[in-house]
Amino acid sequence: MSNEFDPKILAFLCNWCSYAGADLAGVSRMQYPPNIRVVRFMCTGRIDPLFIIRALTRGVDGVLIGGCHPGECHYGKGNLYTRRRVLMTKRLLECLGIEPERLRLEWVAASEGPKFAQVVKDFTEETKSLGPNPLTTLRREEAVI
Amino acid sequence: MENSLYLAWSSESEIQKTASSGGAVTTLLKFALENKLVDAVLAVKKRDNSRFDAVPVLITDPELIRETAGTLHFAPLNMAKFVKDYLDGARDTRIAVTCKPCDARAFIELAKRNQVYRENLFLAGLNCSGTFQPAVADQMIREVYGENPQELAMEEIEGGKLIITLKDGTTKEKDLAELAGQGFEMRENCLRCSCKIPRMADIACGRWGNNGQAATFIEICSPKGHEFVDAAARDGVLVTEAATGKQIEERRQKETEAVEHALAREKRDLDGLHDLSHEERLKYWVGHLNRCIKCFGCRDACPICFCKECYLEPYRDCIAGGETPPNIMFQLVRLSHVADSCVNCGQCQDACPMEIPLTRLYNSLNRELADLFHYIPGVDVDAPPPLTTATDQELSIDAPYIIEEQSSAR
Numbered sequence A: 001m002s003n004e005f006d007p008k009i010l011a012f013l014c015n016w017c018s019y020a021g022a023d024l025a026g027v028s029r030m031q032y033p034p035n036i037r038v039v040r041f042m043c044t045g046r047i048d049p050l051f052i053i054r055a056l057t058r059g060v061d062g063v064l065i066g067g068c069h070p071g072e073c074h075y076g077k078g079n080l081y082t083r084r085r086v087l088m089t090k091r092l093l094e095c096l097g098i099e100p101e102r103l104r105l106e107w108v109a110a111s112e113g114p115k116f117a118q119v120v121k122d123f124t125e126e127t128k129s130l131g132p133n134p135l136t137t138l139r140r141e142e143a144v145i
Numbered sequence B: 001m002e003n004s005l006y007l008a009w010s011s012e013s014e015i016q017k018t019a020s021s022g023g024a025v026t027t028l029l030k031f032a033l034e035n036k037l038v039d040a041v042l043a044v045k046k047r048d049n050s051r052f053d054a055v056p057v058l059i060t061d062p063e064l065i066r067e068t069a070g071t072l073h074f075a076p077l078n079m080a081k082f083v084k085d086y087l088d089g090a091r092d093t094r095i096a097v098t099c100k101p102c103d104a105r106a107f108i109e110l111a112k113r114n115q116v117y118r119e120n121l122f123l124a125g126l127n128c129s130g131t132f133q134p135a136v137a138d139q140m141i142r143e144v145y146g147e148n149p150q151e152l153a154m155e156e157i158e159g160g161k162l163i164i165t166l167k168d169g170t171t172k173e174k175d176l177a178e179l180a181g182q183g184f185e186m187r188e189n190c191l192r193c194s195c196k197i198p199r200m201a202d203i204a205c206g207r208w209g210n211n212g213q214a215a216t217f218i219e220i221c222s223p224k225g226h227e228f229v230d231a232a233a234r235d236g237v238l239v240t241e242a243a244t245g246k247q248i249e250e251r252r253q254k255e256t257e258a259v260e261h262a263l264a265r266e267k268r269d270l271d272g273l274h275d276l277s278h279e280e281r282l283k284y285w286v287g288h289l290n291r292c293i294k295c296f297g298c299r300d301a302c303p304i305c306f307c308k309e310c311y312l313e314p315y316r317d318c319i320a321g322g323e324t325p326p327n328i329m330f331q332l333v334r335l336s337h338v339a340d341s342c343v344n345c346g347q348c349q350d351a352c353p354m355e356i357p358l359t360r361l362y363n364s365l366n367r368e369l370a371d372l373f374h375y376i377p378g379v380d381v382d383a384p385p386p387l388t389t390a391t392d393q394e395l396s397i398d399a400p401y402i403i404e405e406q407s408s409a410r
């Protein structure tokens, strides 16, 4: 049954570390599930929580954010702000009734190609086990109060 | 610095008579205006003499202060919004404002975001036991108290009772619990509000601890608070007396009781939601949010929302124009924008014509974040907003979901 559902995952990667890490995974011909679509940001600090929420309300099944390890953000503290915002956004999803596991933050350095492949694999598995994004399945008229 | 605690009352018999609790606040505001400690006073006044309809008034004539004396429990406004929107954030006017705790908290949050000039504001905080929506109160006075609402002269909330005084001097009291049983409750945000004494303001004034005397218990919370009260006391218009241990204890007890009550209510309201499965909770919220007619009332009433270029406007390409109910994104934009600043004032919910329990949603997230960041919006005067902060210490923490090492956690 799990192979019937193929999750759509949106990945927001920072240009300097995680995108380079993804690149390295690619050039090194590492295998990882083809479920992710990547949006490149100069820094994870540019990721407004609204981007995450919007992606989910528009039907993606999971959002993966990849940035530099703390202390290595090329703009200083962009990733630290992101960490706080992701913490907030996870709680926001929880309060609304969407599994917070649909949002994941990982640090992937430019040299961590294998880690990138592993993260994508894990997250795809996890999203698969969560099933389709409930916002896409919950039809308006089904909602009762 | 320890806050100083006083009992205070007006030395003018005129004010003693019209204002409540000895008229200390009215006197202080009048004194501040007369002696140019401020340029104006922003306070609340009845419109057309109705206790169910309040308007903010900006006063520059000291003689007019008296018209604003007394508390209105059936017409809650949020003062911060007026200062931010219509008084240029007090950029070049020194304004004294009367504030409930939620007003004061909104001022603090706005100041942190450079939307009001805190240094030009004197926040005269008033303790608050909660407020009712005007329509609810009106119906309650008619149906439960059996009185004509227009005959109401005063109302007070004391010891779990709502006591009303009519123009002919008769008083009637009912238990709040009993009123609730008949469907007449305070605004739900008030029932959950555990900030009863506004210590984030310059002074916090109230009846608790006054021993039933015609006096106001004042807690001085800032140097500016000291400056104002000391000046009025030196002048002689305000009589002050250090609070006794017994009075302080009485006030502390009343506060503790009220806070415990509010926390229990918060727990009851929010745990109920929290215990639902994700699926049930989502259905609950989508069901409510799908009633939205996109009137923008919640946004416009919120003292905290301050963007000039709002994401909810169709030209921002986030929420489609001309579509109701809007995508639930509409409310989530607001929720994420006020996540670390919502002060639980309830203005959004009061404004909502569809009676969507918005504060319940904001309050749920608020409570979660308080846990996470150890930050309560508007209460911690000096702490920076948690979502626009990053400390050097965090540079050396690698875990993606931790901002504090366990050892340094509370």
Ligand code: SF4
Residues within 6 Å of the ligand: B076, B100, B101, B102, B103, B128, B129, B130, B131, B189, B190, B191, B193, B194, B195, B344, B345, B346
């Ligand atoms: S939210 Fe709190 S401070 Fe504001 S009116 Fe209600 S009880 Fe008073």
Ligand code: SF4
Residues within 6 Å of the ligand: B301, B302, B303, B304, B305, B338, B341, B342, B343, B344, B345, B346, B347, B348, B349, B359, B362
């Ligand atoms: S979101 Fe509602 S409760 Fe929170 S500050 Fe704004 S108006 Fe007040």
Ligand code: SF4
Residues within 6 Å of the ligand: B291, B292, B293, B294, B295, B296, B297, B298, B299, B348, B351, B352, B353, B354, B355, B356
């Ligand atoms: S006030 Fe209520 S109906 Fe109006 S936009 Fe806000 S949620 Fe929708």
Ligand code: FES
Residues within 6 Å of the ligand: A014, A015, A016, A017, A018, A042, A043, A044, A045, A067, A068, A072, A073, A074, A075, A076, A078, A079
């Ligand atoms: S540059 Fe990679 S997170 Fe800021």
